[in-house]
Amino acid sequence: MKPIxxxxxxxxxxxxxxxCTDTNTSQKEPKKTVQLQEDExxxxxxxxxxxxxxxxxxxxxxxxxxxxxxxxxQHHPFGNVWGPMHxxxxxxxxxxxxxxxxxxxxxxxxxxxxSGSAVVDHNNTSGLGxxxxxxxxxxxxxxxxxxxxxxxxYYETQSLAxxxxxxETWEKYAGNPVIKNPAEKDFRDPKVxxxxxxxxxxxxxxxxxxxxxxxxxxxxxxxxxxxxxKTIGNHNGVxxxxxxxxxxxxxxxxxxxxxxxxxxxxxPNGGSATQYFVGDFDGETFTVDPEFEKAMAADHRFWxxxxxxxxxxxxxxxxxxxxxxxxxxxxxxxxxxxTVVPTTTWRSAMTLPRxxxxxPFDKTYRLQSQPYFPKxxxxxxxxxxxxxxAQGKAQxxxxxxxALDHTALSVVFKxxxxxxxxxxxSNSLGDALNFGFDPQENQFYIDRTASGKVDFSTKFAxxxxxxxxxxxxxxxxxxxxxxxxxLEIFYDQGATVMSEIFFLNAPFDQLSVEATEGIEIKALExxxxx
Ligand code: FRU
Numbered sequence: 001m002k003p004i005x006x007x008x009x010x011x012x013x014x015x016x017x018x019x020c021t022d023t024n025t026s027q028k029e030p031k032k033t034v035q036l037q038e039d040e041x042x043x044x045x046x047x048x049x050x051x052x053x054x055x056x057x058x059x060x061x062x063x064x065x066x067x068x069x070x071x072x073x074q075h076h077p078f079g080n081v082w083g084p085m086h087x088x089x090x091x092x093x094x095x096x097x098x099x100x101x102x103x104x105x106x107x108x109x110x111x112x113x114x115s116g117s118a119v120v121d122h123n124n125t126s127g128l129g130x131x132x133x134x135x136x137x138x139x140x141x142x143x144x145x146x147x148x149x150x151x152x153x154y155y156e157t158q159s160l161a162x163x164x165x166x167x168e169t170w171e172k173y174a175g176n177p178v179i180k181n182p183a184e185k186d187f188r189d190p191k192v193x194x195x196x197x198x199x200x201x202x203x204x205x206x207x208x209x210x211x212x213x214x215x216x217x218x219x220x221x222x223x224x225x226x227x228x229x230k231t232i233g234n235h236n237g238v239x240x241x242x243x244x245x246x247x248x249x250x251x252x253x254x255x256x257x258x259x260x261x262x263x264x265x266x267x268p269n270g271g272s273a274t275q276y277f278v279g280d281f282d283g284e285t286f287t288v289d290p291e292f293e294k295a296m297a298a299d300h301r302f303w304x305x306x307x308x309x310x311x312x313x314x315x316x317x318x319x320x321x322x323x324x325x326x327x328x329x330x331x332x333x334x335x336x337x338x339t340v341v342p343t344t345t346w347r348s349a350m351t352l353p354r355x356x357x358x359x360p361f362d363k364t365y366r367l368q369s370q371p372y373f374p375k376x377x378x379x380x381x382x383x384x385x386x387x388x389x390a391q392g393k394a395q396x397x398x399x400x401x402x403a404l405d406h407t408a409l410s411v412v413f414k415x416x417x418x419x420x421x422x423x424x425x426s427n428s429l430g431d432a433l434n435f436g437f438d439p440q441e442n443q444f445y446i447d448r449t450a451s452g453k454v455d456f457s458t459k460f461a462x463x464x465x466x467x468x469x470x471x472x473x474x475x476x477x478x479x480x481x482x483x484x485x486x487l488e489i490f491y492d493q494g495a496t497v498m499s500e501i502f503f504l505n506a507p508f509d510q511l512s513v514e515a516t517e518g519i520e521i522k523a524l525e526x527x528x529x530x
Pocket of ligand 1: 115188312
């Protein structure tokens with residue numbers, strides 16, 4: 001199903017004609033109309049969340065309640081670049097179709113509303129509930145822009161807002177801030193969770209080059225507990241948007257704690273990215289496993305996503321898949337160029353939601369991510385081919401019937417190719433996006449240098465992105481999710497993930513493969529997503 005704001009091409013042509021013939025309007029107006037329609041036609045994703053209008057960055061306050069997934073987001077409702085932050089709000093029953101709701105949180109005397117989280121306070125520990133409905137408690141960063149402008153050394157505190165109607169409307173807590181600034185310039189992005197063993201709330205936030213932990217019985221009074229991370233991990237940028245949760249180790253009944261920490265810049269391919277740490281949390285302190293620390297020090301391959309466009313990923317509160325997997329989603333852009341991408345009506349989309357678990361790896365553990373569609377949303381296979389042999393360049397999918405822009409594609413090889421294998425997505429207007437696998441280097445790559453509009457930022461397509469292959473025993477396979485302006489590739493059941501955005505002149509309608517040596521594909525399937 002297309003979003004309701006998707007305009008038919010006839011309407012588009014009519015608007016274009018009006019724009020070209022209306023002599024009463026100034027030169028600027030018609031252009032704006034055309035631009036707006038171009039945005040919708042060419043770039044508005046089919047199955048990823050975008051705000052109807054204006055700027056968006058990090059996902060915030062995600063929780064699940066009464067059959068609804070709630071997503072709040074960093075939002076500037078009056079401009080298409082970053083500005084005074086509000087929390088926008090959207091609700092979904094399937095994590096694919098989202099309904100945008102009124103703005104949830106507006107700036108106030110303490111500042112603009114930076115990133116944070118929300119929890120369902122089932123037992124009304126905060127005392128902020130009314131009747132039988134548990135309150136939803138949001139804790140976010142108040143960023144005092146006036147203080148920042150006037151040169152104050154620090155200007156971020158943590159504040160609380162509560163909702164007595166399941167997240168639709170919000171009141172700010174009268175005693176804000178609930179956590180004062182302990183003299184840190186960067187002190188933000190609180191993520192709250194309930195800790196069953198302690199019968200208490202815990203919170204992690206980013207403070208300069210480390211994360212901090214706090215504890216509370218009532219979500220209002222917080223005590224500092226510990227800090228983590230000064231001497232481990234990537235520190236090539238500022239630490240932001242941490243999360244902490246338990247994940248199951250695949251195929252066992254055992255769990256480990258995983259700490260997500262976004263860093264900007266410092267990502268493996270430049271700009272923003274999210275790293276993770278595996279260890280234990282005893283209710284006070286997060287301790288990384290010694291083997292994990294060794295593996296990370298030897299080679300930091302512990303990134304949630306190696307593509308350039310997945311930042312600030314955090315988990316949904318009050319929600320777990322029965323096996324214990326947590327579901328996260330991230331902002332599908334990069335601070336290197338987010339404010340200049342060629343959409344004007346809105347800016348940025350969220351990634352697909354992903355279910356996370358742990359898998360044994362290099363004497364420790366690594367993350368495994370799978371796209372998570374709770375309601376399916378797939379059509380029957382529109383293409384299904386088995387036992388394909390290809391030598392040189394071969395076309396795999398050619399689609400004149402449907403555009404490859406609401407598409408899931410699955411490719412399973414007979415084995416792992418011994419020579420470099422390049423895939424190419426393309427269209428008749430000459431746009432192309434290459435991705436593939438180089439067994440000599442044991443790495444995957446994405447190359448978007450020819451993917452339509454790329455000249456809006458020198459940082460956008462200046463180089464290929466690379467990702468290590470972490471799973472080496474199995475035959476190569478991948479799943480690819482293709483929307484109008486993004487692809488998300490999950491290699492080896494999600495051992496290595498790459499998510500990147502692009503801006504085409506028309507949707508892709510061809511997929512080809514080129515390999516130095518003959519390759520054998522056991523199965524190739526293409527599904528529609530709606
Ligand atoms: C991450 C971030 C957060 C901050 C928010 C401001 O992208 O910088 O640290 O809370 O964006 O919009």
